[in-house]
Amino acid sequence: MSASDRSSTGRSGVSTRSVHAGAAPESHTGSVVAPIFQTSTFQMDVPGQTRAGFDYARTGTPNRSDLEEVLCDLEGASYAAAVNSGTSAEVAVFSALLSPGDEIIIPRDVYGGTYRLLVNEYARWGVGIRTVDLTDSRALAAAISDRTAIVWAETPSNPGLDVIDIAETARIAHAANALLAVDSTFATPYLQRPIEFGADLVIHSTTKFINGHSDVIGGAVLAGDGQTCPRAAEVIDRLTSHFASVGLGISPFDAWLTRRGIKTLPVRMAAHCANAQAVAEWLEARSEIAEVYYPGLPSHPGHEIAKRQMSGFGGVVSFSTDTEERALALVRSTKLITLAESLGGVESLIDHPATMTHLAVADCELSISGRFIRLSVGIEDIADILADLDAALGATNAAIGAAETDGAVPEAPDGQAAPESKPAPDAQAGVASVTVLENA
Numbered sequence: 277m278s279a280s281d282r283s284s285t286g287r288s289g290v291s292t293r294s295v296h297a298g299a300a301p302e303s304h305t306g307s308v309v310a311p312i313f314q315t316s317t318f319q320m321d322v323p324g325q326t327r328a329g330f331d332y333a334r335t336g337t338p339n340r341s342d343l344e345e346v347l348c349d350l351e352g353a354s355y356a357a358a359v360n361s362g363t364s365a366e367v368a369v370f371s372a373l374l375s376p377g378d379e380i381i382i383p384r385d386v387y388g389g390t391y392r393l394l395v396n397e398y399a400r401w402g403v404g405i406r407t408v409d410l411t412d413s414r415a416l417a418a419a420i421s422d423r424t425a426i427v428w429a430e431t432p433s434n435p436g437l438d439v440i441d442i443a444e445t446a447r448i449a450h451a452a453n454a455l456l457a458v459d460s461t462f463a464t465p466y467l468q469r470p471i472e473f474g475a476d477l478v479i480h481s482t483t484k485f486i487n488g489h490s491d492v493i494g495g496a497v498l499a500g501d502g503q504t505c506p507r508a509a510e511v512i513d514r515l516t517s518h519f520a521s522v523g524l525g526i527s528p529f530d531a532w533l534t535r536r537g538i539k540t541l542p543v544r545m546a547a548h549c550a551n552a553q554a555v556a557e558w559l560e561a562r563s564e565i566a567e568v569y570y571p572g573l574p575s576h577p578g579h580e581i582a583k584r585q586m587s588g589f590g591g592v593v594s595f596s597t598d599t600e601e602r603a604l605a606l607v608r609s610t611k612l613i614t615l616a617e618s619l620g621g622v623e624s625l626i627d628h629p630a631t632m633t634h635l636a637v638a639d640c641e642l643s644i645s646g647r648f649i650r651l652s653v654g655i656e657d658i659a660d661i662l663a664d665l666d667a668a669l670g671a672t673n674a675a676i677g678a679a680e681t682d683g684a685v686p687e688a689p690d691g692q693a694a695p696e697s698k699p700a701p702d703a704q705a706g707v708a709s710v711t712v713l714e715n716a
C-alpha cells in the first residue's frame with residue numbers, strides 16, 4: 277500500500293516531496309522555514325515590474341505559491357489554485373466553467389454543501405442539476421447529454437463512502453465533451469491522483485486531511501495538462517481569469533499552516549488508514565451495527581475499484597446502527613471521539629450527518645438516514661479508539677433500555693435531551709434515481 281517511490285517514477289519519493297516541494301529555505305535570511313508574508317502589497321522598483329511575480333495579495337502571495345507548488349507536485353497537476361475553503365474551490369469551478377443552460381451531473385452521495393451550493397446559487401442562473409448514481413457507469417452513460425458541461429464525482433464520497441471508477445467516468449464524460457471534476461478530499465493526493473486516471477480537475481477541501489490539524493479552512497483546484505486532459509488549456513485559462521477577477525485566495529497564514537501540515541501527510545494518512553481499517557473490521561462484528569461502509573472492507577461494493585485507483589482506503593468509516601435512537605445516543609456517548617462536524621484531523625471526530633453536516637439534503641432524494649454515522653478516525657492509539665467506541669455502544673444500551681422503561685426520549689449519559697428525531701428512509705442516501713432540478 278505504499279505510494280510512489282523513487283525507483284518507479286525516477287522522481288523523489290512522495291514523503292520527500294511532501295517535506296520539500298515548495299518549502300525551500302528563504303533566500304534573504306536563510307530561514308529554513310519560510311516566513312509568513314503578511315502583506316497586502318509588494319514594492320516595485322519600476323512601474324509594472326514585480327521583483328518575484330507578486331504585486332497585490334489578492335492575486336498571489338509567496339505562501340500561497342509555496343502551497344500551490346507542493347499540491348501540484350503531489351497531485352501530478354500542471355495548475356493549482358489554493359483558495360480560502362473547499363467550497364470556494366467549488367464556486368470557482370462552477371462559476372468559471374458553467375454557463376446558463378448547461379447541466380452538471382452530481383453523484384447520489386455527495387457532500388451536502390455541494391448540493392446546497394448548486395441548488396441555491398447556480399440553479400437560479402439557469403444551470404440544470406442532475407443526480408445520478410455514478411457507481412453505475414451505465415446510469416451515467418444514459419444520463420449524460422450534450423447539455424452536460426461537468427460530471428462531478430466525489431470519491432470516496434461524503435458520507436456514504438461510495439467509490440466511483442475515475443477512468444471509466446472520464447471516458448464517458450470526454451465522449452460527451454464534458455469535463456470530469458473529482459472531489460478527492462477524502463483520499464488526498466497521497467492515496468489517489470485522479471488526473472492520472474483522466475480527470476480534468478481535482479478539488480480538495482484542504483480543511484480536512486491535507487492540512488490535517490483542524491485549524492484551517494482551505495481548498496484547492498487542480499488541473500492536468502493537455503496530455504491527459506484534452507481541454508486543459510481552455511480550462512486553466514478560464515480558472516486563471518476567474519481567480520484574478522474574484523480573489524478567493526487562501527490567506528498567507530492559512531497557506532503557511534497548510535504547507536506545514538502537508539509535511540506529515542504521508543505518515544498521517546498511513547496511520548489514519550490503519551486505524552480506520554481496524555475500526556471498520558471491529559464495527560462489522562458488532563450486533564448493534566447494521567451496515568459498515570469502508571472501501572477497505574472486501575464487503576464494500578467499490579473495494580476492487582478502490583484497490584485499482586487508490587493506494588490506501590482513507591481515514592473515514594461510516595456505519596448505520598440498528599435504530600436511530602442508538603445512533604443519536606452513540607454520538608453523544610463517546611468521550612475520546614469528539615462530536616463535531618468536519619473530518620481529517622489527527623483527532624477522531626464523530627458526526628450524525630442527518631442532523632449535522634448533511635442537513636442541507638434532508639428533504640430531497642439525497643437525504644441521509646437517521647441511523648447513519650460518519651466517523652473520522654484519528655491517529656490516536658487504536659486500542660483507545662476501540663475502547664471509547666465499546667464504552668459508548670455499552671452506554672447506548674443503557675440509554676435505550678431506560679427510555680423503553682420510561683417511555684421517554686432516550687437521554688445521553690451527560691443528561692442532555694436528545695434532539696427530536698425525524699423519520700428518515702432506511703437507505704443511506706437517495707439511490708440511483710435520476711432527478712433534474714431545473715432552475716429551481
Ligand SMILES: Cc1ncc(COP(=O)(O)O)c(C=O)c1O
Nearest residue numbers: 361362363387434461481483494
Ligand atoms: C468532500 C467535501 N468536499 C468539499 C467540502 C467543503 O469544504 P470546506 O468546508 O473547506 O468549504 C467538504 C466539507 O466537509 C467535503 O467534505
